[in-house]
Amino acid sequence: MPNIKVIIPAYNEADSIALVIKDIPDLVNEIIVVSNNSNDDTEINAKNAGATVLTESNKGYGYACLKGMDYISNQTEKPDIIVFLDGDYSDYPEELTKIIAPILYDDIDFVIGARVKDLRENGSMTIPQIFGNWLATSLMTLFFRAKFTDLGPFRAIKYNALLNLQMEDKTYGWTVEMQLKVLKQKLSYIEIPVNYRNRIGVSKVSGTIKGAIFAGVKILGWIFKYSLKK
Template identity: 70%
Template sequence: MIPAYNEAESIPLVIKDIPSIVTEVIVCSNNSNDDTVINARDAGATVVEEATPGYGNACLKGMEYVAALTSPTDIIVFLDGDYSDYPEQLTQLVVPIVEDNLDFVLGARVKKWREKGSMTIPQIFGNGLATTLMRFFFKSTFTDLGPFRAIKYDQLLELEMQDRTYGWTVEMQLKVLKKGMRYGEVPMKYRNRIGVSKVSGTMKGAIFAGVKILIWIFKYGFKK
């Protein structure tokens, strides 16, 4: 599942690199006004469209589509449409779920495999602060809030995801912790995205994302 807003140039590259073990690629176009939808369909993806802005809104629209499928769904993988992740590493991401019966696996953007400049200073600081607070409140071992992640479909439904904007990723991880699900991380490569980030690429986006992340952490940190 790939939430995307104006990723016309990168989306075909992302879809092309997704391993053949994936049964369906779903691109959730979040009010894109370029050729994202056309290019995604031409590359072989299913496209669902969500007009209301927000990363979480796009993901929730994709989940609506999956819920209506008649064939069973075992694992959902989320990744971004900007080609900053390496889709070919998806196989490594799902191995702990398939072989070790984990519920959730995060693709951690480790420093030694990150391309220079691929994460901004606010992103690095925000990830560090958020994961430190998660260790404090929940004894978490998460080191990142990366978008590349895999989760068993039944467990995803159990999380009852709500956030409609930038808090989607941290909400998922916090609920995994609160519900005592089995989780882990797999080190991932990370490169400079194609185009300008809608979050870290603007001061407003970076601040709003940071505030949403902290709200979710403190909400669950003090929740009984």
């Protein structure tokens, strides 16, 4: 069996984090929850649910993901696959088997769980999210002939491929940076439709005007930066 590790960035997800961990399939070797400056019971609930818990005081999705990667880099036995998953229970963790299947059986480098309309619960994605996904993926199609339709956070990637991307974004641009670098390095990729439900609690990004604006600016910044490098 491959060595699979899951990284879950989490900021104040005390009400949902144990549910996420519980639904992750047993084939995963280690679940790593990175508490991104949480001030609730996220850390204790994650630990009680069986996860490895790290803390990252710098706020930012990318900061949390990089913290998890740094932790893994110091382990003797390296994983084959890294899965990224949100801690708000909007994704269906049990669908991890669908996400990793193209890597295991078709040697695909990178897989995104696409939140397609037919599988989304009503209200699970806000209008700014839907528009932002459409705009970002349309621009990637225009500039890079990409076939992405979503910037979904539920994703899997070969560990060595992830290292070669040399990820650097610390905040909202993490997901789109990964997809742009996958395109630049001509890695193989595919989207797998996944179910998506209303999250537990309020989104720290799409749930606020400030978060939505900053996320949009960061995402577009990455896209135009790479389009100029062509």
